[in-house]
Amino acid sequence: MDPLLEARAISRSFGGVQALDRIDLSVNGGEVLGLIGPNGAGKTTLFNVICGLRPTAGRVLFKGEDITGLPPHQICRRGIARTFQLTRPFAELSVRDNIAAAVLFGRNPRRVTGLDEARRTADLVLSSVKLDRRKEARARELLFSERRRLELARALATSPELLLLDEVMAGLTIGEAQEMVEILGVLKRELSLTLLVIEHVMKVVMTICDRIVVLDHGEKLAEGTPEMVAGHRAVIDAYLGVASA
Ligand SMILES: Nc1ncnc2c1ncn2[C@@H]1O[C@H](COP(=O)(O)OP(=O)(O)OP(=O)(O)O)[C@@H](O)[C@H]1O
Numbered sequence: 322m323d324p325l326l327e328a329r330a331i332s333r334s335f336g337g338v339q340a341l342d343r344i345d346l347s348v349n350g351g352e353v354l355g356l357i358g359p360n361g362a363g364k365t366t367l368f369n370v371i372c373g374l375r376p377t378a379g380r381v382l383f384k385g386e387d388i389t390g391l392p393p394h395q396i397c398r399r400g401i402a403r404t405f406q407l408t409r410p411f412a413e414l415s416v417r418d419n420i421a422a423a424v425l426f427g428r429n430p431r432r433v434t435g436l437d438e439a440r441r442t443a444d445l446v447l448s449s450v451k452l453d454r455r456k457e458a459r460a461r462e463l464l465f466s467e468r469r470r471l472e473l474a475r476a477l478a479t480s481p482e483l484l485l486l487d488e489v490m491a492g493l494t495i496g497e498a499q500e501m502v503e504i505l506g507v508l509k510r511e512l513s514l515t516l517l518v519i520e521h522v523m524k525v526v527m528t529i530c531d532r533i534v535v536l537d538h539g540e541k542l543a544e545g546t547p548e549m550v551a552g553h554r555a556v557i558d559a560y561l562g563v564a565s566a
């Protein structure tokens with residue numbers, strides 16, 4: 322079966338910094354692929370390229386079609402959504418309306434046009450990220466962990482097939498991270514979503530990922546099952562040794 326997403330020989334530099342150097346990446350439909358590596362490895366830049374940032378070289382294919390450099394709304398309409406490391410909801414809107422806005426302006430395959438209908442769709446998304454009880458709160462009133470789940474909900478509201486998650490566990494307590502792991506499990510099992518996940522917490526990566534790609538200084542250092550990657554000498558030297566220090 323062809324991969325859902327394919328990045329071919331992606332390079333991207335910023336001035337003198339080579340953030341990505343000929344990276345190949347395939348994401349198969351239905352899998353959870355982890356993207357790990359030390360700070361500055363190029364992980365977020367690879368997400369940005371998948372979501373429309375022009376690479377210096379290389380192509381991005383989604384379902385076999387070239388989407389390299391397309392504007393963000395077109396990438397979204399094709400079925401790719403992402404979360405950001407720093408969340409940025411509409412602070413004064415309710416949680417529910419933040420999600421309803423994403424329903425209306427996102428991919429919207431059911432062609433929802435009215436606010437009431439968008440709110441009903443938002444309610445379904447709210448429950449999948451366990452924010453039901455906070456739906457009337459303004460976004461600015463949310464706790465940190467709730468903001469994280471709102472960010473996830475806004476991405477989900479655009480009905481993606483491929484969801485890119487940039488460090489959704491960062492800063493969460495162990496209990497909150499556990500809750501997020503459960504939510505991601507439900508997305509994979511019940512919504513058949515394909516996930517590409519940047520994550521620093523190795524326990525989480527090992528638990529949720531089917532496969533892992535390791536980046537270091539813009540290069541691909543290793544790729545394989547969690548067990549293979551955890552036992553890879555270069556990965557331990559470049560990353561795991563530092564992460565566990
Ligand atoms: N817009 C930009 N302008 C200049 N340099 C950039 C830009 N975006 C990224 N870089 C540089 O590219 C390299 C890769 O950065 P990137 O944010 O992709 O790393 P990362 O793996 O996501 O790191 P982190 O784990 O800290 O989030 C870094 O050296 C960074 O400083």
Ligand SMILES: [Mg+2]
Binds near residue numbers: 364365366406
């Ligand atoms: Mg990053």
